[in-house]
Amino acid sequence: RELAVVVGTRPEIIKMAPVIRAAEGRFDLHLVHTGQHYDDEMSGAFFESLDLPRPDDNLEIGSGSQAEQTASGLVGVEEMLVEREPAAVLALGDTNAVLSTALAASKLSTKFGHVEAGLRSFDRTMPEEVNRVVADHVADFSFAPTAKAIEHLEDEGVTAGVYETGNTIVDACRDHAPLAAERSSVLADLGIAGHDYVAATIHRASNTDDPERLRAIMDALDDASAPVVLPAHPRTTNVLDEMGYEPSGSLELVEPLDYLDFLQLLNNARVAVTDSGGIQEEASILEVPCLTVRPNTERPETVDAGVNELVEPDELGRRLETLLTDDAAREAMTGHPDLYGDGSAGEHIVDVLHTRTGGE
Numbered sequence: 001r002e003l004a005v006v007v008g009t010r011p012e013i014i015k016m017a018p019v020i021r022a023a024e025g026r027f028d029l030h031l032v033h034t035g036q037h038y039d040d041e042m043s044g045a046f047f048e049s050l051d052l053p054r055p056d057d058n059l060e061i062g063s064g065s066q067a068e069q070t071a072s073g074l075v076g077v078e079e080m081l082v083e084r085e086p087a088a089v090l091a092l093g094d095t096n097a098v099l100s101t102a103l104a105a106s107k108l109s110t111k112f113g114h115v116e117a118g119l120r121s122f123d124r125t126m127p128e129e130v131n132r133v134v135a136d137h138v139a140d141f142s143f144a145p146t147a148k149a150i151e152h153l154e155d156e157g158v159t160a161g162v163y164e165t166g167n168t169i170v171d172a173c174r175d176h177a178p179l180a181a182e183r184s185s186v187l188a189d190l191g192i193a194g195h196d197y198v199a200a201t202i203h204r205a206s207n208t209d210d211p212e213r214l215r216a217i218m219d220a221l222d223d224a225s226a227p228v229v230l231p232a233h234p235r236t237t238n239v240l241d242e243m244g245y246e247p248s249g250s251l252e253l254v255e256p257l258d259y260l261d262f263l264q265l266l267n268n269a270r271v272a273v274t275d276s277g278g279i280q281e282e283a284s285i286l287e288v289p290c291l292t293v294r295p296n297t298e299r300p301e302t303v304d305a306g307v308n309e310l311v312e313p314d315e316l317g318r319r320l321e322t323l324l325t326d327d328a329a330r331e332a333m334t335g336h337p338d339l340y341g342d343g344s345a346g347e348h349i350v351d352v353l354h355t356r357t358g359g360e
């Protein structure tokens with residue numbers, strides 16, 4: 001039996017890795033990369049550091065408008081599904097690759113499994129929210145990471161084929177953090193070994209597409225009383241270059257890091273500042289307090305547990321300083337590494353698929 005798996009961007013490669021590993025030997029795998037992320041440091045490098053099989057197809061959709069990316073992915077995934085006739089196709093999360101896969105599969109009546117189902121920010125201005133909602137409503141199998149995600153699905157009438165599996169980020173993070181500690185020299189390379197520092201990433205369209213908002217975030221980081229390392233997503237680098245932005249204080253902008261280097265950077269940070277979805281989860285798993293520069297989050301479990309806070313750019317500097325200088329305040333934002341499961345999500349998902357597509 002063949003299982004098709006579609007990925008398109010950095011987080012999908014990382015989070016799908018535990019599913020791909022668990023599926024090896026139980027399914028014939030057909031791995032498709034839509035090519036939404038194409039730079040080696042946003043894509044190819046992860047196949048190496050996660051020891052994944054190379055994609056069988058790359059649709060090379062590249063960058064473009066929401067419609068361009070979704071439409072090219074839709075045509076490419078449809079062709080693949082018609083040719084391969086897999087027992088099921090999987091996609092993960094909320095990117096345009098997920099929307100393309102969900103639409104192509106449902107129109108062909110190919111079984112579609114949505115990994116990381118049921119997340120909601122309730123903010124329809126985010127392209128990701130639209131992608132999540134559509135994918136969840138056409139999925140045959142919804143692999144929900146948490147009880148809250150299941151509640152969201154139930155509230156929208158999605159009750160069939162729903163499984164609570166935990167999030168595969170836990171599997172990935174737990175497998176790779178010890179390897180990262182052993183192999184990565186990133187802290188020495190950046191000259192921050194043994195120091196208190198901040199690990200930061202910013203790439204969300206709502207932050208990068210408004211240059212004044214982006215400048216306010218960067219200025220708050222640049223004014224911090226400890227080093228701030230920010231591996232910049234190409235989207236962010238493009239805008240900062242256009243603005244001619246040059247940090248002059250604590251902020252160090254570096255190229256996107258390999259997964260092991262990033263995990264090592266995050267795991268040893270005093271505080272994380274981000275607008276990433278996956279990094280909110282990883283920070284909770286690694287027990288690093290997280291400040292999320294967004295008005296809302298589809299990872300509310302972290303906020304409810306007190307390990308993640310939503311901040312606006314004008315409050316970022318103050319909150320960051322508190323966590324850099326007050327040990328008790330920092331300590332209070334740790335201690336919930338299990339919000340997203342126990343690290344067996346990949347196995348659980350593959351077990352369900354194996355049974356539901358005719359296995360024993």
Ligand code: UD1
Pocket residue numbers: 009010011036037038039042063064094095096097127128203205233234235238277
């Ligand atoms: C996409 C996802 C977002 C996810 C993020 C992960 C959608 C709608 N958005 O956003 O949910 O959090 O990936 O990182 O699917 N670029 C490069 N090289 C690359 C990739 C991108 O230079 O390899 C630049 C291009 O200028 C491109 C811009 O980054 O226009 C944005 O890339 P895009 O794939 O459209 O969206 P992301 O911001 O990466």
Ligand code: UDP
Pocket residue numbers: 010011014201203231232233255256257258259260262263275276277278279282
């Ligand atoms: N990540 C990485 N290198 C970096 C920045 C992030 O390997 O320089 C990893 C991080 O560990 C997490 C994932 O990329 O697993 C998050 O991806 P991103 O923030 O691009 O997307 P999102 O999760 O917001 O969709």
